[in-house]
Amino acid sequence: MDDTIGDDDGPEEAADLFRVVGRQIRLLRERAGLTQRELGERLGYSEDLIRSLERGRRTAQPEFLDAADELLGAGGLLRAASEDVARARARARVRHPAWFRDYVQLETNAAEVHEYASHVVPGLLQTEEHARALFTMRKPLLDEATIEQRVTARLARQDLLTRWPAPIVTCIVEEVVLRRPIGGEKVHRAQLEQLLALGRLRSLELQVMPTGRDEHAGLGGPFILLTPKGRSQLAYMEVQNVSRLITEPDEVRILAARYGSIRAQALTPSDSLTAIEELLR
Numbered sequence: 001m002d003d004t005i006g007d008d009d010g011p012e013e014a015a016d017l018f019r020v021v022g023r024q025i026r027l028l029r030e031r032a033g034l035t036q037r038e039l040g041e042r043l044g045y046s047e048d049l050i051r052s053l054e055r056g057r058r059t060a061q062p063e064f065l066d067a068a069d070e071l072l073g074a075g076g077l078l079r080a081a082s083e084d085v086a087r088a089r090a091r092a093r094v095r096h097p098a099w100f101r102d103y104v105q106l107e108t109n110a111a112e113v114h115e116y117a118s119h120v121v122p123g124l125l126q127t128e129e130h131a132r133a134l135f136t137m138r139k140p141l142l143d144e145a146t147i148e149q150r151v152t153a154r155l156a157r158q159d160l161l162t163r164w165p166a167p168i169v170t171c172i173v174e175e176v177v178l179r180r181p182i183g184g185e186k187v188h189r190a191q192l193e194q195l196l197a198l199g200r201l202r203s204l205e206l207q208v209m210p211t212g213r214d215e216h217a218g219l220g221g222p223f224i225l226l227t228p229k230g231r232s233q234l235a236y237m238e239v240q241n242v243s244r245l246i247t248e249p250d251e252v253r254i255l256a257a258r259y260g261s262i263r264a265q266a267l268t269p270s271d272s273l274t275a276i277e278e279l280l281r
Contacts, residue, residue, distance in 0.1 A: 022060075028074050029072060032071075042071060046197035047190075048190060048194045051128070058155050058158065060078075060085060061163060062085075063162070103236045106226055111229045112169070114171075115170070115224045116172045116222055116223055117172065118174045119177065121191060123158075125198055125206075129190060130182055130191045131150075131154045170204070170263070172207045172262055172263060173207070174209050175211045192276055196273060207263060207266040208272040209267075210275075213265055217258050217261035218258070223237045232247075233252055
């Protein structure tokens with residue numbers, strides 16, 4: 001899914017603030033003698049998220065700033081930035097391709113998101129370097145500025161996973177997707193580690209569909225089921241930059257039933273984490 005940032009002053013000012021807050025987090029972490037991995041483990045976040053926050057590519061949630069302020073002994077420095085960060089996020093405007101814009105607006109405030117991914121790791125679960133590798137290899141080629149814009153926008157969507165109250169998120173990913181070393185061994189390993197960390201969140205259930213299954217309800221391709229707050233469930237499908245947002249109740253019902261069958265055929269969440277650990281070994 002392609003994500004781009006608008007060129008007006010709002011996003012630029014917001015990005016400057018996010019970078020400043022990121023540098024503060026990095027300096028406080030280093031003063032405490034912690035690595036990015038160690039800070040993530042103590043706060044319950046992935047190393048990739050900490051790295052992205054320190055680079056200003058991800059927006060720190062108030063819960064993260066409060067916890068990091070206490071852990072790192074910041075004396076209220078990070079906690080005080082929460083309101084400024086929230087205002088900056090409101091001013092910033094993420095702009096997406098027309099064929100993707102409607103979906104993103106709904107996803108931002110979703111109560112539930114259920115995704116079946118047959119070709120790539122879901123955008124909500126990608127590391128920064130994995131996303132960059134995907135955009136870099138795209139044909140026709142994207143220029144460097146566009147690649148960075150799309151990486152930043154994709155990471156911004158992932159705030160959904162750390163907000164409170166947390167939405168219900170489930171993802172089913174094909175085993176072959178997890179075996180494909182997008183970006184090379186180092187990037188691939190970091191992506192698998194990110195999936196392990198996210199798969200342990202209470203708000204996310206991650207399942208792997210084994211390649212060896214002799215029955216498969218998802219051969220029709222990937223899709224997403226989305227339930228916006230206060231609205232009925234809808235579905236979203238995308239292929240070759242052509243998308244379709246489905247609101248017809250009967251069509252959504254069929255896809256929901258299909259998703260239930262795919263979940264039943266996939267490994268359990270616990271067994272899925274074990275399978276990812278085995279891939280890492």
